[in-house]
Amino acid sequence: MDIDSTQDIDNTLAIDRSGAGLVARVANATKSYGAGAGSVHALDDVSIGIRAGQFTAIMGPSGSGKSTLMHIMAGLDSVTAGRVWLGDTEITALGDAQLTILRRRRVGFVFQSFNLVPTLDVSGNILLPFELDGRKPSAEEREWVDHLIDSLGLGDRLTHRPHELSGGQQQRVAIARALGTRPDLIFADEPTGNLDSRTGREVLALLAAASVSYGQSIAMVTHDPIAAGYADRIVFLADGRVVHERERSTPEEISSYMLGMEQRA
Numbered sequence: 001m002d003i004d005s006t007q008d009i010d011n012t013l014a015i016d017r018s019g020a021g022l023v024a025r026v027a028n029a030t031k032s033y034g035a036g037a038g039s040v041h042a043l044d045d046v047s048i049g050i051r052a053g054q055f056t057a058i059m060g061p062s063g064s065g066k067s068t069l070m071h072i073m074a075g076l077d078s079v080t081a082g083r084v085w086l087g088d089t090e091i092t093a094l095g096d097a098q099l100t101i102l103r104r105r106r107v108g109f110v111f112q113s114f115n116l117v118p119t120l121d122v123s124g125n126i127l128l129p130f131e132l133d134g135r136k137p138s139a140e141e142r143e144w145v146d147h148l149i150d151s152l153g154l155g156d157r158l159t160h161r162p163h164e165l166s167g168g169q170q171q172r173v174a175i176a177r178a179l180g181t182r183p184d185l186i187f188a189d190e191p192t193g194n195l196d197s198r199t200g201r202e203v204l205a206l207l208a209a210a211s212v213s214y215g216q217s218i219a220m221v222t223h224d225p226i227a228a229g230y231a232d233r234i235v236f237l238a239d240g241r242v243v244h245e246r247e248r249s250t251p252e253e254i255s256s257y258m259l260g261m262e263q264r265a
């Protein structure tokens with residue numbers, strides 16, 4: 001869908017404002033840095049939602065506001081104006097302590113640089129979100145984590161430290177860690193940025209499978225049309241605004257849209 005037309009903009013906003021079936025959303029979100037003539041609008045009146053059970057890619061040129069949007073939806077950063085919800089909870093005005101608890105319980109993260117704790121082994125890294133929440137996994141959660149460990153092929157690596165693993169294995173640990181608490185939403189920030197293309201495709205297939213098999217909602221920031229080709233829906237940002245969104249597309253279709261975007265800029 002191209003949201004250049006007024007009708008489409010209305011439709012998009014109507015869906016986002018209802019909040020139904022959305023695991024995170026922003027309404028009229030603006031994020032500005034600095035004041036006066038020199039101010040930068042990292043986000044400029046953005047209204048968008050992440051749909052439950054879907055794998056959503058957020059794309060756009062460098063500086064278009066992708067990371068800012070992700071950080072705001074994850075409660076890692078605040079808006080200058082507008083409103084933000086994580087699930088049904090409005091987080092716009094929550095303080096740091098409340099946001100930290102909400103993030104631990106409702107959000108998982110997968111980063112480009114894996115962000116594993118170097119002093120913990122694989123098992124300790126995967127169970128860290130439970131540890132940080134001050135509890136042990138229940139028997140049912142333990143079963144789920146064991147299932148993840150098996151299906152991600154990490155069973156014979158549990159006592160290894162991150163530096164003893166390949167990049168692909170480290171990212172699989174990060175995915176197991178993110179899925180372990182069954183968060184409402186996983187944010188993945190350029191998850192294949194540090195991987196070779198074959199390993200990157202394996203990681204993307206695992207994320208897509210988590211969305212199909214477990215109904216896991218995932219929002220992924222990426223520059224890469226091949227990565228976005230794994231998503232159910234692709235949201236394009238330019239200059240801090242949502243300029244286009246489309247359902248599942250091939251890498252060629254995505255590249256061609258991006259090329260057109262650069263030519264229009």
Ligand SMILES: Nc1ncnc2c1ncn2[C@@H]1O[C@H](COP(=O)(O)OP(=O)(O)OP(=O)(O)O)[C@@H](O)[C@H]1O
Pocket residue numbers: 033040041042060061062063064065066067068069
């Ligand atoms: N702390 C900050 N202070 C000032 N400007 C900022 C700050 N953080 C981001 N910006 C600006 O906001 C805009 C959007 O940045 P953002 O990092 O969200 O873009 P991005 O699309 O994620 O870029 P990239 O793909 O390069 O990571 C950019 O112009 C950036 O320079």
